[in-house]
Amino acid sequence: MRFFIGWSAVVAVLLLCACERQDAAPLDQQLYVWQRQWTPAHELALKGSHGDFSTLRVLALQAFPNAGWSRARVDFALLKQDARPLIAVIRLDGQLQALDQQAVTAQILQVLADWQGQGLTPSGVEIDHDAGNARLPDYTRFLVHLRGALPANLPLSITALPAWLDSPQLPALLAAVDSSVLQVHAVSDPRRGLFDPEQARRWANAWGRVTDRPFYLALPAYGVALLPDASGAPVVESEVTLERSGERRELLADPQQLSRLAIELREDRPAHLAGLIWFRLPLANDRRAWSLSTLRAVARGDALSSQLGLTFTEHNGLQDIALRNVGNLDSAWPARITVNARGCEGADALAGYALQQTADLLTFTRLRDGRLPAGGQRAIGWARCANIDQGGSHVDP
Template sequence: MLLVRLSVLLVALALLNGCEQTDAPPLDQQLYVWQRQWTSAHDAALQDSRADFSTLRVLALQAFPQAGWSRARVDPALLKRDGRPLIAVIRLDGQLKSLDQDDVTTHIQQVLSEWQGQGLTLSGVEIDHDAGSARLPAYREFLTHLRAALPAALPLSITALPAWLDSPELPALLATVDSSVLQVHAVSDPRRGLFDPDQARKWVNAWSLITSKPFYLALPAYGVALLPGASGAPVVESEVPVGRAGQRRELLADPLQLSALTAELRADPPTHLAGLIWFRLPLVGDRRAWSLNTLRAVARGDSLDSRLSLKLIAQDDLYDISVSNQGNLDNAWPERVTLAVRGCDGADALAGYALQQSPDLLTFTRLRDGRIPAGEQRAIGWARCAHIDQGGSNVHP
């Protein structure tokens, strides 16, 4: 009887171990590098992102209906030193009337050859083309042509739109490439918002039922502004300023929403989902992107919080007044900051704030919106006072 019980126990342990071995691997995390003009800020951004993001998908080449072809001015030395797998992204604007297979393929081959000549080793090519569903057969023919022209060992992927889910042409299109990247942000009327997590999850589940190959999910870590357009449709301003006056309505992807969605995907990954790709690598001074601290925290699945506190730097009786964000979540400028003071003979607010002064209180009130990135601070004013009681001062979110 003892031997029988021991045998049963060993079988049960084996089954448990087998279950553990079939657990889904953690979702891969990648980054889009989408700046058309590289700067010295890319160096620190790449170095600081290496620990959390496995692969770089770098904008290489764009084609527009009127402007024609444009190459992104990347820094090959930085990419070579970075050493992560590198995927060149070719953006073919959705407003192009048609794709000249030979011409487009020639331009792609030229830029790939140029990158390889600069010492870069490519791990793949991604085609980003917002084709309407009616044009998917022609797009499939182009991809078939391109696939034959590229080295057989070089993976080919496409950026894909949720709107294609209703097309009977989608399975044949996906059969021409090695993987797809489902974009779930900025795919609807911008006036309805930048991103809807509930709708995104539905699209992901539907995509997993159609594709038989690995796919990735492109997620937003940025914002845009909407300006009134002459035709009634809004003009979208993103990382490149639009030379147009008018009231801007800012839209920003919510890190808390994205954190909740990625937690669901980790806990219950849809079939064939291979990883997440974040748009875009943030640079210092990029006011419409999450800070890298916030992006890394969301990618890791860390708990998110902002910890705003008053920071005073004193030189004799002159105080520089700032608000510091010591958390990992970017935060809006505080609505109001009050300082308990004594013996002030001068004070002023910096741009974005207004100052109200009484003998024992300074009140800085926000005039416009802005964000304090995680791990950074924002100066709001100065004061020349005999004393500022930091313990009696408050930051009001």
């Protein structure tokens, strides 16, 4: 039997499909606040992130094998003023020999009580514990115990590792919590960098097939350095500088790469994926994190670009020369900058650049790598010249 469908019916079906796509809930965007010591820089960073990230996941407490318990020195007044939903993250080092259910639970409950005493109302607890697969049954029992000790209306989540996909214990582990955060960034192989978007996508799809509860992806907005140890194996240096000799190899998550992945995840979402959590809230002096401008642009799905140029500031005949980035994408320092200038009595480069001078040209050559954040500016040198053609400058990437 043959059926004939009029054009009006076809158009109605297409419009209905389009409406269904538009009505799909957008991916939630959240932030990890991972600094162990809060500083005045947090105030500006929190204000700048408020419009684009719904929830803060704040490092609250850590347990180490030898050092014991350590609390992050959080600015409670800033968090209270911020007023976004707040999840307290408890970091239990993966090298801990065992989790004492009673002792760990008591520490967590005390942190929650202390935060509440400071006027904060956490909307959840997250446990960050990099347990090996062999220890997942014990970890599951701990989570069941903790779930029973926490208020029934307080959600419990965990940070999760892709390696757990190989464990038959994973469904039971995920059933013990309300949600999970799949961490898809780490230095597993320096040759592959800090992040592999195709691998992350495969892990996310696999995770969505295992869990029947909401999960999030933890995505990188930072970099690390790799240093060799005595055997030549890489040692990771992140927020804290390590007192080690040897050449540092910098690895930085690529904003363009992460932006493409985020767009793909919005358009073709893995089952049960509820949102993205960016690691970490960048402070103005955080040398290994994206700038907040770049992070916000990636979270929004904006087109990314660096726009480098020079500024000249005159003081009694002396011109201060600075490099600026008016785009929304952090940029590497340019390799070479030239300025048309004549009649120069003196000129010099500042740290990071060297100057070569001819009769009508100043050439600044990069001596070491560095990054210029989106919206940032950096002085590169000065010159006292009879004439500087500001429109005749050129910046080579």
